[in-house]
Each structure stands twice: as C-alpha cells, then as structure tokens.
Amino acid sequence: MIMLRTIPFDEPLAARLKMGPGDGVSLYWLGQAGFVIDADGRRIVIDPYLSDSLAVKYRDAAFSHERMVPAPLTPDQLGPVDLVLCTHHHSDHMDGETLSLLAKRLPELNFVVPSASREFAMQRIGLDASRLIEVDAGDRKTIGSLELHVMRAAHETLERDEAGKHRFLGYGMGFGNVRIFHSGDTMPFDGQSEEIKAFAPDLALLPVNGRSEALRTSGFAGNLTLAEAITLSGRCAIAAMIAHHYGMFAFNTIAPDEIDNAAEQAPITLHRARYGIEFRLDGA
Incomplete structure (x- = not known):
C-alpha cells in the first residue's frame, strides 16, 4: 500500500531542490497548481x-493579480528539470516568463502541452514544435520513466478547439508502482469519476478554489469546490489528496483554515498544499 508522509523542512525550497532528485517519489508545491515531482532520479515540473x-x-483591472505571497523560488532555482507538463493555456499554468527561462537554461528540456495549445506554447515559451510533446485526452505515452495518461478536464466546460482537441487536460502520472493524478483546472462533469478511477491513483492533486457567478461573468473560469474535490477522491477510491489552487490571488481563493478543518472530518487523507513541506510517497 502506498502511504503519503509530510516531511517539514526549514531551508528555502531552492536549497532543498539543489540536492537534486533522489530515490522514491517526492512532491513540493510551487503555488497555485504548480508542483515539482522528484521520482527515482528524475525531476518533473507541472504548471x-x-x-x-x-x-x-x-x-x-477590477481584480488584482498581485501575489498574496512571493514565489517560493525563481525558475533558475528549480535546478535540473527533465520534463515540464502544462495542463492548459491559462497563464498561471502556462506562464511564458517562467517557461521561457527554463527553455533557455535547459536546451534539452521538452514540454508536454495540450495539442489545442500548441500555438500558445510556441509563442510563450519561444520554441518551435520540436521541443513540444503534444497530447490530447485519451492519449497514453511513455516519456522516460513516466507513464502518462491524459484525461479530460472541464474548466467550466469540456471545451475543444476547431479540430476537436481538448483545451483543458488532466494528467495521470505513473512512476513504477506509484500513481499520481493532477486534474488540471476542472469542475465536475459526466464520466469524470470513471475516467480517473480507471487510472487508480494513489494520490490526487485537486484544485479547491471553487467558482462563482461574479467571477464567471468577469471571464474567470472556476474549479472544484473543496467539498467536490473530497467527494471526487472518494468516488475514485483515491486514498489521499492534496488540495491546491488557493492562496495566490485574493479574489479567487479559499481560506487555509477551511481546508485544515475539513481534513479533520474527511473520509480520505486530506492535506493542504503548503510551502516548506516534502510530500513523500512510500510503500510497495
């Protein structure tokens, strides 16, 4: 059985990552939907x-996008990166300023992006298509030691481009016997639970900032509520969940205490994404 442990650390995240990826599977939160995943000597960065x-x-604009807290590090301080995954084209997930610096520093680095976001990715990262790995819902790919299962996401709707490609994606990531699901930005939709459950994740990384009509009418798409994320994890028989996509922008967040209080009553192991924590997956 795979177990999730939380290991606090006092040093800056940059110092922690400077040691390089070790054995096993560890996750570090970058804020919003961003994570570093160190898995068996390789480093994957998502969103x-x-x-x-x-x-x-x-x-x-009416809604300020000033950060509530500073970024935990700079792109250069991510150290060695073997692969970057972007779930969709919104700039807090496919940020040109972050990704272009990574692309320049690491000329062998490839970027997994939705096929529907190909043009966005090339423009923002400053790359030609040769360094993009384009994917769509339903794809299965092996990239190095990563087993990637690409799933649908509904950032308000199951939106497709003119070619029928999904604009919003979730990623099932298999690292040996450890399986992690990152939903991307999503809300509930028909068939979602069955699609995720077939991948059989040990851990779900789910947004919990929710949605509102006021934000929707202002052009900001919503996500799962905390209650919906917990319910989805339970329906998919996922034992552990890390709640994220909060604490970045004051107009579109959830109070940390609300997540912590829910964790005491949740039928699953629920953790709030936090800085200064290594999330470690152990077990056979």
Whole structure:
C-alpha cells in the first residue's frame, strides 16, 4: 500500500531542490497548481507560475493579480528539470516568463502541452514544435520513466478547439508502482469519476478554489469546490489528496483554515498544499 508522509523542512525550497532528485517519489508545491515531482532520479515540473506576469497584465483591472505571497523560488532555482507538463493555456499554468527561462537554461528540456495549445506554447515559451510533446485526452505515452495518461478536464466546460482537441487536460502520472493524478483546472462533469478511477491513483492533486457567478461573468473560469474535490477522491477510491489552487490571488481563493478543518472530518487523507513541506510517497 502506498502511504503519503509530510516531511517539514526549514531551508528555502531552492536549497532543498539543489540536492537534486533522489530515490522514491517526492512532491513540493510551487503555488497555485504548480508542483515539482522528484521520482527515482528524475525531476518533473507541472504548471509552474513563478513570475508576476499576471500582476502586470491585470494591473488596472477590477481584480488584482498581485501575489498574496512571493514565489517560493525563481525558475533558475528549480535546478535540473527533465520534463515540464502544462495542463492548459491559462497563464498561471502556462506562464511564458517562467517557461521561457527554463527553455533557455535547459536546451534539452521538452514540454508536454495540450495539442489545442500548441500555438500558445510556441509563442510563450519561444520554441518551435520540436521541443513540444503534444497530447490530447485519451492519449497514453511513455516519456522516460513516466507513464502518462491524459484525461479530460472541464474548466467550466469540456471545451475543444476547431479540430476537436481538448483545451483543458488532466494528467495521470505513473512512476513504477506509484500513481499520481493532477486534474488540471476542472469542475465536475459526466464520466469524470470513471475516467480517473480507471487510472487508480494513489494520490490526487485537486484544485479547491471553487467558482462563482461574479467571477464567471468577469471571464474567470472556476474549479472544484473543496467539498467536490473530497467527494471526487472518494468516488475514485483515491486514498489521499492534496488540495491546491488557493492562496495566490485574493479574489479567487479559499481560506487555509477551511481546508485544515475539513481534513479533520474527511473520509480520505486530506492535506493542504503548503510551502516548506516534502510530500513523500512510500510503500510497495
């Protein structure tokens, strides 16, 4: 049985990552939906937003995108990175300022992106298509030691491009006997539980900031509520969940205490994504 442990550390995340990826599977939160996953000597980064590009973009808008806390590190401080995954084209998941710096520093680094976001990715990262690994829902790929299962996500809707490709994706990531599911930005939709359960994750990384009509009418798509995320994990027989996508922008978040209080009553092992914590998956 795979067990999830939380290991606090006092040093800056940059110092922790400077040691390089070790054995086993460990996760570190980067804020919003971003994570570093160190798995058996390889480092995968998913949805890193480590700049202030959105604060600049929305400087004069009604909803400020100033960070509630500083980024935990800079793109250069991520150290060796073997693969980057982006779940969709929104800038807090596919941030050009973060990804272009990684691409320049690591010329062999490839980026997994939705096929529907190909043009966004090339423009923002400053790459030609040769360094993109384009995927769509239903794809299965082996990339190095990663077994990637690509699933649908509904960031308000199950949106497709003109070619029928899904704009929003979730990723099932298999590392040997450890299986992690990152939903991307999503809300509930028909068939979701069956799709995830077939992958049989040990751990779910799920957004919990929810949604509102006021934000929707202002152009900001919503996500799972905390209660919906817990219910989804239970329906999919996922033993452990890390709640994320909070604490970045004041207009679109959830109180940390609400997550912590829910963890005491949840029928699953529920953790709040936090800085200064290594989430370690152990077991056979």
